[in-house]
Amino acid sequence: MASSSSSSPLGETNETRNWLELPRDVTAMILHKVGAIEILESAQKVCTTWRSISKDPxxxxxxxxxxxxxxxxxxxxxxxxxxxxVDRSCGELIDINIEYFGTDELLQYITERTGQLRRLRLVCCYDVSDEGLSEAAKKLPLLEELIIIFGNITKEGLENVGRCCPRLKSLKYNDHGSLCFASDDEALAIAETMPGLHQLQLIGNKMTNRGLQTILHGCPHLESLDLRQCFKVYLGGALEKLCSERIKDLRRPHDSTDDYGFDTTVYDGFESCDDDSVVDDSVDDVFSYGGYSDYDDYTKLDEYYDLSDFDELFFGD
Incomplete structure (x- = not known):
């Protein structure tokens, strides 16, 4: 018997999926994965069903x-x-990520329309100032996670966040690494105002051993600490032991940044270099100055000097 001309090859069907027949919750999940920009710019214009779902708070x-x-x-x-x-959230917003375009005015707009925010992500938001973040923090008592990757936020902004957001458990405050400059300002602000932190990422911070010791003392609940590209921190001896005993997930200054996902250019004050080209010569140079050349000798150094004075001993103020 001749086969029907309408028959399809094995494994193929003429059926097509009607996306409009998907359950509403499944469609909502798919649209959510598409992202806010794509929903507002295109997805909500596809049909009345998708627009209705897109307007759900x-x-x-x-x-x-x-x-x-x-x-x-x-x-x-x-x-x-x-x-x-934010308007569509009708006050239910708990997590927002603004990249490259965040401003003080936008932060004010957000915080005036929600008091439930748990997570705030500011990536390359150079138009967000200490004053703007400080004012926003006053309206974010439930904030648990703050992410600042590059930008102009200094110790002032961090201090006000710490004072206004007592539930803060996770902070990422990342910058470009520097081979020349040292400052414990941000470390002291974190240690003095954020005692409830469990996770802390400080990639590229300019703090010294003194700043790290202050953080370990002021943040007793720390479980995760990321010190990558913190080139003025020299782990060894008692400080290394303290970090290893206290911190479950410790990333050291010269650990790889391959999984970081952002620019890892390191600045030495005059020119920049890629992270992979940074050679860990600074520690050996420092120990050679005092007659010590390796990490075993650093333990001996730790026996005679308070680590809090380490940078002053070798680099001065």
Missing amino acids: SMWRTIDMHNPGDLFSMPYSLEKMAMHA
Whole structure:
């Protein structure tokens, strides 16, 4: 018997999936994974069902405005789009990520419309100032996680966040590493105002051993500590032992940054270099100065000098 001309090859069907027939919760999950920008710019315009789901406040409890950073090529205003997304949350917003376009005005807009925020992510937001973050922090008593990757926030902003956000458990405060400059300002601000921290990431921070000791003393609940590219921290002896005993997840200054995901350019004050080209010569040079050449000898050094004075002994003020 001749086969029907309508028959399909083995394993193939003529059926097509009708996306409009998916359960509402499944569609909502798919749209949420698409992201806030794509929902507002295109997905909500597909059909009335998708638009209805896109206007549900539960869709906007988490707002991720991830973008490539090329703001001049975008045909829309990310700041206005973020404000519209915040409005749709109807006060239910608990997590927001703003990258490259965050400003003091946008932070004010966000905090005036939600008191439930648990997580705030500021990536390359150079238009967010200490004053702007400080004012926002006053309205974020439930904040548990703050992420600041590059930007202009200093110890002042950190201090005010610590004082206003007593539930803060996780802080990422990352910058470009520096081979020349040293400062414990931010470390002291963290240690003095954020005793409840469990996770702390300080990639590229300029703190010294003194700053690290202060953090370990002021943040007794720390379980995770990331010190990558903190080139003025020299672990060894008692300080190394203390970190190893206290911290479950410890990333050391010269550990790899391959999994970091952001620019790892290191600055030496005059020119920059890639992270992979940074050679760990500084520690050997320091120990050679005092007649010590390896980490075993560093233990001997630790027996005679208070580690809090380590940088002053070798580098001065």
